[in-house]
Amino acid sequence: xxxxxxxxxxxxxxxxxxxxxxxxxxxxxxxxxxxxxxxxxxxxxxxxxxxxxxxxxxxxxxxxxxxxxxxxxxxxxxxxxxxxxxxxxxxxxxxx
Amino acid sequence: xxxxxxxxxxxxxxxxxxxxxxxxxxxxxxxxxxxxxxxxxxxxxxxxxxxxxxxxxxxxxxxxxxxxxxxxxxxxxxxxxxxxxxxxxxxxxxxxxxxxxxxxxxxxxxxxxxxxxxxxxxxxxxxxxxxxxxxxxxxxxxxxxxxxxxxxxxxxxxxxxxxxxxxxxxxxxxxxxxxxxxxxxxxxxxxxxxxxxxxxxxxxxxxxxxxxxxxxxxxxxxxxxxxxxxxxxxxxxxxxxxxxxxxx
Amino acid sequence: xxxxxxxxxxxxxxxxxxxxxxxxxxxxxxxxxxxxxxxxxxxxxxxxxxxxxxxxxxxxxxxxxxxxxxxxxxxxxxxxxxxxxxxxxxxxxxxxxxxxxxxxxxxxxxxxxxxxxxxxxxxxxxxxxxxxxxxxxxxxxxxxxxxxxxxxxxxxxxxxxxxxxxxxxxxxxxxxxxxxxxxxxxxxxxxxxxxxxxxxxxxxxxxxxxxxxxxxxxxxxxxxxxxxxxxxxxxxxxxxxxxxxxxxxxxxxxxxxxxxxxxxxxxxxxxxxxxxxxxxxxxxxxxxxxxxxxxxxxxxxxxxxxxxxxxxxxxxxxxxxxxxxxxxxxxxxxxxxxxxxxxxxxxxxxxxx
Numbered sequence: 001x002x003x004x005x006x007x008x009x010x011x012x013x014x015x016x017x018x019x020x021x022x023x024x025x026x027x028x029x030x031x032x033x034x035x036x037x038x039x040x041x042x043x044x045x046x047x048x049x050x051x052x053x054x055x056x057x058x059x060x061x062x063x064x065x066x067x068x069x070x071x072x073x074x075x076x077x078x079x080x081x082x083x084x085x086x087x088x089x090x091x092x093x094x095x096x
Numbered sequence: 097x098x099x100x101x102x103x104x105x106x107x108x109x110x111x112x113x114x115x116x117x118x119x120x121x122x123x124x125x126x127x128x129x130x131x132x133x134x135x136x137x138x139x140x141x142x143x144x145x146x147x148x149x150x151x152x153x154x155x156x157x158x159x160x161x162x163x164x165x166x167x168x169x170x171x172x173x174x175x176x177x178x179x180x181x182x183x184x185x186x187x188x189x190x191x192x193x194x195x196x197x198x199x200x201x202x203x204x205x206x207x208x209x210x211x212x213x214x215x216x217x218x219x220x221x222x223x224x225x226x227x228x229x230x231x232x233x234x235x236x237x238x239x240x241x242x243x244x245x246x247x248x249x250x251x252x253x254x255x256x257x258x259x260x261x262x263x264x265x266x267x268x269x270x271x272x273x274x275x276x277x278x279x280x281x282x283x284x285x286x287x288x289x290x291x292x293x294x295x296x297x298x299x300x301x302x303x304x305x306x307x308x309x310x311x312x313x314x315x316x317x318x319x320x321x322x323x324x325x326x327x328x329x330x331x332x333x334x335x336x337x338x339x340x341x342x343x344x
Numbered sequence: 345x346x347x348x349x350x351x352x353x354x355x356x357x358x359x360x361x362x363x364x365x366x367x368x369x370x371x372x373x374x375x376x377x378x379x380x381x382x383x384x385x386x387x388x389x390x391x392x393x394x395x396x397x398x399x400x401x402x403x404x405x406x407x408x409x410x411x412x413x414x415x416x417x418x419x420x421x422x423x424x425x426x427x428x429x430x431x432x433x434x435x436x437x438x439x440x441x442x443x444x445x446x447x448x449x450x451x452x453x454x455x456x457x458x459x460x461x462x463x464x465x466x467x468x469x470x471x472x473x474x475x476x477x478x479x480x481x482x483x484x485x486x487x488x489x490x491x492x493x494x495x496x497x498x499x500x501x502x503x504x505x506x507x508x509x510x511x512x513x514x515x516x517x518x519x520x521x522x523x524x525x526x527x528x529x530x531x532x533x534x535x536x537x538x539x540x541x542x543x544x545x546x547x548x549x550x551x552x553x554x555x556x557x558x559x560x561x562x563x564x565x566x567x568x569x570x571x572x573x574x575x576x577x578x579x580x581x582x583x584x585x586x587x588x589x590x591x592x593x594x595x596x597x598x599x600x601x602x603x604x605x606x607x608x609x610x611x612x613x614x615x616x617x618x619x620x621x622x623x624x625x626x627x628x629x630x631x632x633x634x635x636x637x638x639x640x641x642x643x644x645x646x647x648x649x650x651x652x653x654x655x656x657x658x659x660x661x662x663x664x665x666x667x668x669x670x671x672x673x674x675x676x677x678x679x680x681x682x683x684x685x686x687x688x689x690x691x692x693x694x695x696x697x
Contacts, residue, residue, distance in 0.1 A: 158549055177368065178394075
């Protein structure tokens with residue numbers, strides 16, 4: 001199984017390659033910017049954006065530059081609009 | 097990567113009319129997940145209430161009635177007596193179930209009618225703009241209790257679970273909340289258990305869900321969830337009030 | 345197999361319903377129709393049907409809504425005050441285009457009233473009762489035999505129009521015992537109800553709703569109902585013209601009062617008064633045409649009801665000023681005797697001659 005790799009740019013413009021364990025996608029068609037996901041995320045990776053979506057709300061967005069998301073899905077669990085999908089990398093069998 | 101959380105099949109991909117942060121959306125998803133996991137979508141018939149959830153049929157992809165205010169348990173009774181092998185559920189708010197529909201609720205419960213009721217308790221009348229509900233807390237301000245609910249004038253809130261648990265007909269009565277992820281997960285378990293009770297033919301099942309109403313409580317959604325935990329849970333304790341072992 | 349049984353009206357109606365394929369009954373006790381739920385409680389389990397005594401008439405009518413929506417032939421019954429409680433549900437059933445049969449054994453009113461017969465729910469039955477633009481198909485039997493045949497027909501009519509049908513009787517006809525023939529129903533297989541809620545197996549989910557916040561759509565729905573009522577008006581008028589061909593004066597009456605009037609007419613005829621009767625059997629649709637036609641040669645109509653004058657207004661509409669109309673009514677549970685009707689008719693004839 002191939003790990004997903006992501007090139008991250010830090011503020012010092014140093015390129016880093018990191019395994020990304022999980023990610024969430026927030027669908028702005030459904031998001032009403034209620035903020036329950038913001039409060040639910042234990043790693044505080046979600047915030048309310050400073051822009052208005054096509055729906056007329058300030059949507060939630062996940063900013064995870066360091067790939068910290070664990071895919072716990074607590075955000076999606078709270079979302080009343082099922083606007084969040086959660087993805088996780090499958091664990092590989094590998095030498096310990 | 098694999099998708100580990102997504103929209104259940106029974107929950108239609110439609111933007112809901114509910115206010116941002118409303119508890120209904122969470123509960124709709126839990127009911128839809130339950131229906132999917134139990135594989136009963138084509139055998140389920142729902143009864144929508146009068147209240148914010150009157151458009152339930154736009155969101156859950158099952159055969160559905162739109163009931164008159166409070167009458168869902170009677171309609172569900174008529175349906176279940178004709179189709180005893182289908183899963184019949186009602187989804188009702190606090191006015192629907194505990195004000196105008198109290199008699200229908202109590203009698204469906206005491207008959208042990210094999211239906212499942214999902215009862216959304218947000219301590220207020222949402223759809224009509226925030227008036228007092230039978231479940232409004234003492235001191236709580238609403239548009240018809242402007243200085244807070246006074247017991248001498250308007251009495252005390254009803255604890256539906258405790259009241260129905262005194263009857264022999266119910267097989268499963270539980271109270272849950274959806275104010276934070278851990279409670280949402282417990283709520284899902286209770287809702288699934290309630291549907292399973294019906295499928296086993298054990299009797300009436302009801303899950304009361306303490307829900308948050310940011311708009312009519314005049315709070316942000318996050319503050320509203322805190323209000324549930326700080327103010328509603330002390331008066332409406334969570335837990336299972338009736339389980340089959342007791343009702344035997 | 346044709347069977348002739350000697351039965352009380354209430355029980356005959358219940359038996360007729362079962363023979364018409366009704367397998368679900370939800371109701372609440374109220375005098376003078378308790379024999380209906382009691383009979384159903386005994387008979388329905390015998391035919392694998394379901395009898396359920398509800399906690400109120402309100403709950404009863406919504407159980408009917410539920411069972412009808414699930415595709416079943418279903419009935420309820422009550423008497424005046426209980427029928428008042430059902431009005432909201434009846435409006436919903438009509439709006440949802442659901443078939444069912446509702447029996448009202450009228451009693452003295454208003455309020456809690458009395459338990460003796462009356463005909464004071466005519467307005468409630470024919471002019472609304474519940475809110476909104478809808479109509480019940482209303483059938484008024486005059487004998488136990490007629491109650492049997494109209495009840496059987498009512499289920500077919502309800503399915504045909506997807507509308508509630510009311511059997512409007514009174515305490516008299518409910519209690520009295522008469523022989524009645526139960527015709528074997530022709531194997532009328534009602535068409536499959538593809539709109540019914542049975543679980544969405546291999547099809548799109550069905551919905552039974554009555555709310556539409558879009559006035560354009562709601563008007564369209566009302567127009568659809570209107571077309572149905574126009575069909576009913578065209579096809580379902582039922583009326584009996586009794587000795588009207590050579591009549592000088594015609595009595596207008598329905599139900600129990602009509603059979604009493606028949607005796608009065610025989611007495612009058614023996615006395616040389618050429619009396620006849622127009623007896624509406626369908627109260628909605630009302631036989632306006634029958635009154636229009638009879639007033640082409642009859643100049644006097646005596647309307648007799650157990651009310652303060654309700655069908656009277658429909659008679660006036662049908663007559664349209666072309667004849668003299670008088671009214672004789674008894675209320676509160678009092679039933680007119682044939683002698684009173686004879687006296688009133690003779691008075692009418694004398695005073696206008």
